[in-house]
Amino acid sequence: MPIVREINTRSIICRSRLPGIDFVLNPYRGCTHACAYCYVRNMPQFYEHNEQWGSFVDVKINAVQTLPRRLVFYHGKSLYLSSVTDPYQPIEKQYQLTRQLLERLLPVQPALSIQTKSSLVLRDLDLLRQFQDINVGFTIITTDEQLRQILEPGADTIQARIAALKTLKVNGFTTYIFIGPIMPYLTGWKEIIKATKAYTDYYYFDRLNTKGAIWQAIVAWLSRYYPRLLNNYGEIYRQGDRYWSTVGQAIRTFCQKESISAQALF
Numbered sequence: 218m219p220i221v222r223e224i225n226t227r228s229i230i231c232r233s234r235l236p237g238i239d240f241v242l243n244p245y246r247g248c249t250h251a252c253a254y255c256y257v258r259n260m261p262q263f264y265e266h267n268e269q270w271g272s273f274v275d276v277k278i279n280a281v282q283t284l285p286r287r288l289v290f291y292h293g294k295s296l297y298l299s300s301v302t303d304p305y306q307p308i309e310k311q312y313q314l315t316r317q318l319l320e321r322l323l324p325v326q327p328a329l330s331i332q333t334k335s336s337l338v339l340r341d342l343d344l345l346r347q348f349q350d351i352n353v354g355f356t357i358i359t360t361d362e363q364l365r366q367i368l369e370p371g372a373d374t375i376q377a378r379i380a381a382l383k384t385l386k387v388n389g390f391t392t393y394i395f396i397g398p399i400m401p402y403l404t405g406w407k408e409i410i411k412a413t414k415a416y417t418d419y420y421y422f423d424r425l426n427t428k429g430a431i432w433q434a435i436v437a438w439l440s441r442y443y444p445r446l447l448n449n450y451g452e453i454y455r456q457g458d459r460y461w462s463t464v465g466q467a468i469r470t471f472c473q474k475e476s477i478s479a480q481a482l483f
């Protein structure tokens with residue numbers, strides 16, 4: 218059982234530093250999807266948490282009350298859920314914070330982008346289909362369910378994500394797949410494209426973040442599950458951009474050849 222705390226937040230919509238996104242909305246702090254590669258664990262707001270990453274979630278219990286009064290300001294602005302949590306992680310079933318926030322935002326009609334690893338997003342189809350400018354994406358970094366279980370232990374199965382993606386597409390949504398972070402020697406990005414392209418409008422790719430505590434977490438994970446890859450990852454860490462520019466070029470060449478709309482964020 219995750220450690221759940223109810224906390225108060227001062228503001229729930231924040232300006233974004235992500236390219237092409239005006240604002241971000243994070244209903245929760247922490248995430249019980251517990252991804253081994255999660256870069257969020259490195260952020261200062263988690264320094265006060267001694268618990269293992271993925272074992273806790275803080276619920277911003279006053280989120281709806283802290284929405285700005287002049288919500289109309291967000292009309293047409295791009296709003297992304299979520300940059301440092303998953304808006305449809307399991308606790309959302311109970312608290313429905315994401316749903317309540319979307320209900321309040323519906324009359325305002327921001328340009329909404331939702332990214333998740335959970336089929337729970339389908340619960341809100343009734344609401345989501347009323348947004349005029351919306352896209353919904355799923356993160357998938359492997360088609361291997363055994364690998365998924367050790368890499369993203371708290372998240373939905375790959376099969377559930379692909380089924381949800383299909384449902385969204387059948388319902389007329391613009392959809393995308395975020396293949397990131399690419400885990401060297403483990404992420405079969407061509408297989409992911411093959412498994413999803415019938416229901417996907419475009420793809421994003423991102424490299425593995427190896428800064429600070431994230432690198433330590435990755436090394437610990439590899440030591441436990443893939444010790445044979447430790448040297449290879451060490452070499453990639455040392456090479457830095459050189460390795461990733463080769464991967465980026467391979468992705469661009471492949472997607473161009475296959476007429477797949479894609480952007481490598483590195």
Ligand code: SF4
Pocket residue numbers: 247248249250251252254255256257271301302303334
């Ligand atoms: S779903 Fe996203 S925020 Fe949650 S643990 Fe995984 S990478 Fe981190």
